[in-house]
Amino acid sequence: MPVHPYISTENSMTTSILYVEDELFLGKIVKETLEGQGFDVVWETDGAKVMNRFNSFNPDICVIDIMLPNIDGYSLCRQIRGLYQNMPIIFLTAKTTTADLVKGFEAGGTDYIRKPFSIEELIIRIKNQLNLKNSNGHTAPDNQEIKLGSFTFFPTKYELHSASGTIKLSQRDQQVLSLLCANLNRVTDRRELLLSVWGDDSFFNSRNLDVYIRKLRTYLSADPSIEIQTIKGKGYLFIG
Amino acid sequence: MPVHPYISTENSMTTSILYVEDELFLGKIVKETLEGQGFDVVWETDGAKVMNRFNSFNPDICVIDIMLPNIDGYSLCRQIRGLYQNMPIIFLTAKTTTADLVKGFEAGGTDYIRKPFSIEELIIRIKNQLNLKNSNGHTAPDNQEIKLGSFTFFPTKYELHSASGTIKLSQRDQQVLSLLCANLNRVTDRRELLLSVWGDDSFFNSRNLDVYIRKLRTYLSADPSIEIQTIKGKGYLFIG
DNA sequence: CAAAAACAAGGTTAATAAAGGTTAATGCCT
DNA sequence: AGGCATTAACCTTTATTAACCTTGTTTTTG
Structure with missing residues (x-):
């Protein structure tokens, strides 16, 4: 194990994730998997309702699909970024071009994952974003016995x-x-x-x-x- | 334009990048492109010489290929992370499996890009890492002790x-x-x-x-x- | 068929080789 | 000269090999 807590679950409180995805099948699987990892997940399918959800839920991190009905992920990201400068926001999208990726980062995203993605990759990148945010603290060494x-x-x-x-x-x-x-x-x-x-x-x-x-x-x-x-x-x- | 300056070059000084890549052709292109973007790049091909380079160059960010002769990128990453908790380290690798990605983050990497990658993606992710670092307000909390x-x-x-x-x-x-x-x-x-x-x-x-x-x-x-x-x-x- | 070689797989112990430890001496800058 | 880095010489510990032993299983043969 590394000396620093690059992979670790949050200690005192559970970490909350706002997850925006309109595909029902994928959304369900991802939500359940993340919950299985101990995260507190709010899954929203409707882009128009995201900001309401965001304000009442106050998540630690957002995971957002770009293509949504009515409003796109970039706009949501910009809105959230306007409120919270340091909120980690991961884009999760089928858009594979570099231009889309650049657009994602320009909108204020802090990471960008292309579909199809493995759930493991999403989990590790979520944890990474959280660690980057709280870039402090020492982890106990791995004293496996x-x-x-x-x-x-x-x-x-x-x-x-x-x-x-x-x-x-x-x-x-x-x-x-x-x-x-x-x-x-x-x-x-x-x-x-x-x-x-x-x-x-x-x-x-x-x-x-x-x-x-x-x-x-x-x-x-x-x-x-x-x-x-x-x-x-x-x-x-x-x-x- | 984003609300906040998430994409911007460093203000006062140029940003320095330690780039570790053993493929000569790729390395040359990447180094030149990054320099064209105004970065100060030190390119090292020999994994064994990286730590010496690192200590004398003291970069703002590291971009490291994983598969290198003699010593691998994960080891280098762990070593650098041991010295500088907040140093952004991007892995750039042909290893495509999720397990390798997880290994990269566990070694202390802060981002992971699979080859083949577009130079634009590398540039945007470098800038993103630098922004994430600066937005934490931790300018120099690196392991002084x-x-x-x-x-x-x-x-x-x-x-x-x-x-x-x-x-x-x-x-x-x-x-x-x-x-x-x-x-x-x-x-x-x-x-x-x-x-x-x-x-x-x-x-x-x-x-x-x-x-x-x-x-x-x-x-x-x-x-x-x-x-x-x-x-x-x-x-x-x-x-x- | 049964006893006894012959064989295979592993166990034991000691000897040898390799890796690492210690200390002192040497080289190499200013 | 004085401080560090390196090499040398010698010592200790650990890894491997070698030689021989034990046990169980085939195969051979009276």
Whole structure:
């Protein structure tokens, strides 16, 4: 994870989005997906009603389709920009020419996404706009931890904690253990392990992996409830 | 015309762009076009030399291709972001998948343009990024200081402050520490470090970097909560 | 068919190689 | 000379390889 909060959901309050889109099918999907991401979404299909909605809802960000009946997205954008200089406004449009894009930015848009777009792209660009706006603050580092019986494995720290202390893992230890954890209670293919840790088949006849499996087994031997079982001809079954 | 000056060139001084692109043909065209728009452009083709260029040039915005020899655009972005929280960074890339776009934003990018792109789009997005930055009113909140446990690191001053006094850092000290800070709580590739500090692979068999790591470890030893851990075969994990 | 080679897959341990750490000496500017 | 950057020499730790061991599964053959 990055040091700075370029991808993060808002902390205290939910972020509200004013979404203007006249296509019903697309609108429904986008609204629901954004809501699934924890955003508070008001979806308006009628360009003429947008400003009323805007004033009562007071969103954190606007996502606007350009081609709308009666009034176009550029006009809406200009109106909103007139009220709020720093409001992030993302255009979402089927207009693909550069001239349209330029027009979008000139109208005061802060980003422009061409249709068809992936929802992921919209989400990431919304978050990006919000981050640009609140370009401050530090995010907590990614302290992912995996519980393994009485142990706790910190992949990003290369550490394995237990009651009796902390074991510092080497690069290889960490890689092998991570992959086993990813397949907890399922068989991890020996080949897959070799390929993803060493990225090469030249290790297929080497005993290198076995050495690390042994090392990990030794580390984890303090807790009998977790175990790396060998499935001969297949791989390893990490149970815990 | 927009209500607010969302499209405008910088007022007093010319805007400077650090442009990283290894394709010579494209690079030349883009550089010349941007210069034709009144920008001051430094074009660098070698990813390994970018950080040196960056430090001496001190640009207003960076435009970075992702796929580069030796070091990739994401890494460069993380490094720059570590130094300057508010530096606009636009990715310019042939990678079209949404996953790559997400990766770009996660690395700290502030916009992402897919190739092939029109020069007009690049220009408008550059101007947009500059406007977004200025509209925040954050003219110079860029990392003048970085908190490291009980220390405070002033990259631009080449100083490390602690309760017991101020340590004056050398050029190399500062570069290495800056890069470690950019990847705080994440592994900094040894290779990446060598490339961006020395810009060259001729140091791969030298003990030079180790000497600086030791120096920094000694400086930081007063506070056990921050630590430069070695991940063999990979690099350094700076935790704090 | 059953016992015994032969084989395959993996385990164990030690030795070797590679990566990195430490310290001191050298070079290189002003 | 004095400060930094680099190299050198030597030491420590980690990764890999090698040699040999164990176990289970085929295959061969009496």
